[in-house]
Amino acid sequence: MKFSRGTDYALHSIAYLVSRKDSGEKIPVQDLASKLDVSSTYLSKILARLVKHKYIIANSGAKGGYSLPADWADISVYDVIVAIDGEPTLFEDSFNHGHECKIQRLMMEVETDMVQSLKEKSIKDLI
């Protein structure tokens, strides 16, 4: 019933990138990892998924690191969650009674509301 720690790492990483965006510097994973007190190899894996989705930009080589794309302000908290954990689903009905199952339908409503709510939360709100 929780989002993964990876999502937490991702959100904090992006938040840090946003806070530093005006400096123009690229931030290597080591910097982020020590900031968040997480192993850099593990954080790498998390960030790689954000790169795949183009929510951050990876720059190899000396003076490289991660930076934000031009359209960073459009990213929502929902986007980050999907990139890390996949589609958030609150409830998996073990007995697939299908659409006529009231329990399923009821929980789906809650899930839909939550997703909507997450989509409305922008990365901009993390500043």
Add this chain to the structure above:
Amino acid sequence: MKFSRGTDYALHSIAYLVSRKDSGEKIPVQDLASKLDVSSTYLSKILARLVKHKYIIANSGAKGGYSLPADWADISVYDVIVAIDGEPTLFEDSFNHGHECKIQRLMMEVETDMVQSLKEKSIKDLI
């Protein structure tokens, strides 16, 4: 990011009890277990938690089984979830930056909305 299967078992069990309440019969765990195709020993453990919270009534002995309390209609989906999984929390901030952490605050909003939504869903809606 999901509610446990136990919650699913619990909701379906209660829904069945509700659907049969007019018959006045007590439903033994074997009946519920075969209905849901779950082992009865495991389902027992789930139901025991509902009994502790007085959401269902256990009756030992021959012709015994589970039944509903007088105030069954007041039970919410939220109540059942708390009884089985404990308080639902969507997000556990690994870096407890406390209240000044925007990420934490933002996710807490989503969580609060979800809890509110679950509290509004009544067991009556499962009929």
Add this chain to the structure above:
DNA sequence: CTAATTATGGACATTATAAGTCTATAATAA
């Protein structure tokens, strides 16, 4: 009363998944 029936509880085993590590490789710029 007593025997059959039902629930409860504790210890244990299993499984699934998240979390994390290690190491080799690819990319890039100084």
Add this chain to the structure above:
DNA sequence: TTATTATAGACTTATAATGTCCATAATTAG
């Protein structure tokens, strides 16, 4: 061309949910 950075795969570890087994307690039909 070398140092620096990211990527990727295989692997281990940790943790929690899930499930089993068996002994015990409660209750009621007969």
